[in-house]
Amino acid sequence: MSRRDCAAILRSLSLLACAALVACSNAPVAGPKPASVPGPDSFKGELGDGAAWVAEVPGNWNGTLLLYSHGYNRELQPPSSAPDTVRQALLDDGYALAASAYPTAEWAVAEAIPSQLLVLDAFAGRYRPPMRVIAWGSSMGGMVTSALAERHADRIDGALTMCASSMGALPMMNMAFDGAFALTTLIPADPPVSVLGEGNNFAGARRQVAAVEAAREDAAGRARVALAAVLGGIPGWTRPGTPRPASGDYAAQEEQMAAMIQWGIFLPRGDQEHRAGGIFSWNNGIDYAELLAHTGRAGLVQALYGEAGLDLAQDLATLEAAPRVAGDRDAVEYMRQNFTPTGKVGVPVLSLHTIGDGMTSPSLQQSYVDKVRKAAGPDMVRSLWIERAGHCTQTGAEMRKAIDILEQRISTGTWPADLLFFADDNSDVAFIDYTAPPVPRARLANTTGQ
Numbered sequence: 001m002s003r004r005d006c007a008a009i010l011r012s013l014s015l016l017a018c019a020a021l022v023a024c025s026n027a028p029v030a031g032p033k034p035a036s037v038p039g040p041d042s043f044k045g046e047l048g049d050g051a052a053w054v055a056e057v058p059g060n061w062n063g064t065l066l067l068y069s070h071g072y073n074r075e076l077q078p079p080s081s082a083p084d085t086v087r088q089a090l091l092d093d094g095y096a097l098a099a100s101a102y103p104t105a106e107w108a109v110a111e112a113i114p115s116q117l118l119v120l121d122a123f124a125g126r127y128r129p130p131m132r133v134i135a136w137g138s139s140m141g142g143m144v145t146s147a148l149a150e151r152h153a154d155r156i157d158g159a160l161t162m163c164a165s166s167m168g169a170l171p172m173m174n175m176a177f178d179g180a181f182a183l184t185t186l187i188p189a190d191p192p193v194s195v196l197g198e199g200n201n202f203a204g205a206r207r208q209v210a211a212v213e214a215a216r217e218d219a220a221g222r223a224r225v226a227l228a229a230v231l232g233g234i235p236g237w238t239r240p241g242t243p244r245p246a247s248g249d250y251a252a253q254e255e256q257m258a259a260m261i262q263w264g265i266f267l268p269r270g271d272q273e274h275r276a277g278g279i280f281s282w283n284n285g286i287d288y289a290e291l292l293a294h295t296g297r298a299g300l301v302q303a304l305y306g307e308a309g310l311d312l313a314q315d316l317a318t319l320e321a322a323p324r325v326a327g328d329r330d331a332v333e334y335m336r337q338n339f340t341p342t343g344k345v346g347v348p349v350l351s352l353h354t355i356g357d358g359m360t361s362p363s364l365q366q367s368y369v370d371k372v373r374k375a376a377g378p379d380m381v382r383s384l385w386i387e388r389a390g391h392c393t394q395t396g397a398e399m400r401k402a403i404d405i406l407e408q409r410i411s412t413g414t415w416p417a418d419l420l421f422f423a424d425d426n427s428d429v430a431f432i433d434y435t436a437p438p439v440p441r442a443r444l445a446n447t448t449g450q
Helices: 001-023 087-092 111-125 140-151 169-186 202-214 219-231 250-258 263-267 269-274 288-293 299-306 312-321 331-338 362-374 397-411
Strands: 043-046 052-057 064-069 097-100 130-136 159-160 349-356 381-389
Touching: 001 169, 001 269, 043 202, 043 288, 052 111, 052 263, 064 111, 087 397, 097 111, 097 159, 130 140, 140 159, 140 202, 169 202, 169 219, 169 263, 169 288, 169 362, 202 263, 219 250, 219 263, 219 288, 219 299, 250 263, 250 299, 269 288, 269 331, 288 299, 288 312, 299 312, 299 331, 331 362, 349 362, 349 397, 362 381, 381 397
Parallel strands: 064 097, 064 130, 130 159, 159 349, 349 381
Antiparallel strands: 043 052, 052 097
């Protein structure tokens, strides 16, 4: 048992002792239930920052609290203690669940991190301090979870990131920027679409997608879409319910990438630039020929350009000559703080990701895991890859298995010897051996853009 677990037990015993003294003195007990009887209970309330929060405690609480961080929402939503596909199963397993809705919608990373800490305070005040806290989150919530693992390791014991953009705001948005820059330069819409967050960039994305659909009527357009998608980190398998294209089936991969152009590279940049106070992505100094070479998928692009009879070197020269963008120093720093990780986590981190996620690229998660290994040590992080397409399409069984694996790492100090699982008659969980292509800019010598 760790010192952290011992401290939590002592805090719980202290609360029990205080409750006993109050009862003996016949004084009225105000507020929530006594700490000795935490559940079953379901609670909805408001935090000090104005965010709604929710907690659920089963009668067989095992002492572990799962702190869930939700993903990006364009509008405020009621707080959800866990994904619907696994919520009841976790309660049945004895886990307590809690979450904040965050004080604001959209790119609320700056507000989400402290709001989740307030949930821990509020939960301990209403019930009792948990013996163990596991932070977990989906999509943008996975990024919030990564921030908790790095900045607030004294408040949690482990972290599970799911379908997460954990490599962080700057790498994610710069990779998407590279794809959008290539697309709007080589397949311009009429009128042209800005790659920046001017006004409602969702409307601009829809116009650009219309231009892409028209361009894909011929082989040259499809080759250019493939170039932009590869630079933007979109994998060659994105559509749920479809078979995984063969490694050499470049036409099928381009079709899969094209299906996610709007959501894979035209991200909600307008709200982010408003929060950051300026332009935070940049491509001044970026050599797109060199960047393509670092994607690990240049062969796909070259093959499609060859089939189209199109000159790839000429298109890369067109990108080289196009006007570039520089980031605003203060805006870049805002996005670094909210949130781009250093990888120096203080608790074990487990990544759960599908290999066909077209919204939060597997490349982001691969590069994040590599960064944690380098900064915090190889035993601080592990990856679980699912052979499936789609964003956040992991099943309830896969989430439960991931939590079990992380619990073992926290309890024993070591990861299970084998993290590969194969679905059969006795299991509906399968994790595969996989290494995603890297974030291209991660291999460039100079990516400051300042």
